Amino acid sequence: MPDAPERLRAQQLELTRHLRDPANAPAPAGVEERRLAVYRELLFNNIEGLLAGNFPVIRRLLGEEWPALARAFYRDHRCRTPLFPEIAREFLRYLEGREDLRPPFLAELAHYEWVELALQIAEAAPPRDGACDPLEGVPRRSPLAWPLAYRWPVHRIGPDYRPDAPPQAPTLLLARRQADGAVRFSELSPLAFRLLERLDQAPASSGREQLLALAREAGIEAGAGYLAQGSALLRQMREAGVIAYAPA
Secondary structure: OOOOOHHHHHHHHHHHHHHHHOOOOOOOOOHHHHOOOOOOOOHHHHHHHHHHOOOHHHHHHHHHHHHHHHHHHHHHOOOOOOOOOHHOOOOOOHHHOOOOOOOOHHHHHHHHHEEEEEHHHHHOOOOOOOOOOOOOOOOEEOOEEEEEEEEEOOOOEOOOEEEOOOOOOOEHHHHHOOOOOOOEEEOHHHHHHHHHHHHHHHHOHHHHHHHHHHHHHHHOOOOHHHHHHHHHHHHHHOOOEEEEEEEO
């Protein structure tokens, strides 16, 4: 039967449309309702469970509204990948594409929660560190250390703290994967955040050149005290594995 593949594909599409949106897409004819109910529950619960595990703060914050958001994602979003570890990234893309999100900090909070998983499964390795003076060597940011900037204080948001408006100052954070695989978050000063940005923007600059450029940007004097503090900051970042120095 030459049209069998086309009919099979049409039946498959009809079934998947129903499984994604049973309220609006009729069930295929000839399929037992009991079996359809098993598939509907199994598939949605798998996706909802994955999302709940990756976004626990959002799940607790939304409470009874959480299943509706998970259902909307399941129904409306077209994933770019079938890989389960990427479902959290797909959920983030879905939230970032919505303009009607409530509360308004939801997309940023989702990104903050997603970062932990992303760093845990990242295949990058920390760079080798060469012995050199922090000011004279060329510092590089580790691919397992991510500077993050948010409008909302995402690290504080939860069921007991739901801000109505973002603060005037951005929230600057550092997420890094440690040697034991654990992901740690810490707050960054504006100077430290900008320094990490500059390491990517000017990767051939020495520690001294990076600090002098920061001083020019901030309009401050780059005297001996400033360079001493900057050297201490570079040394601290190095010891924490946030940066490494290019081997000679």
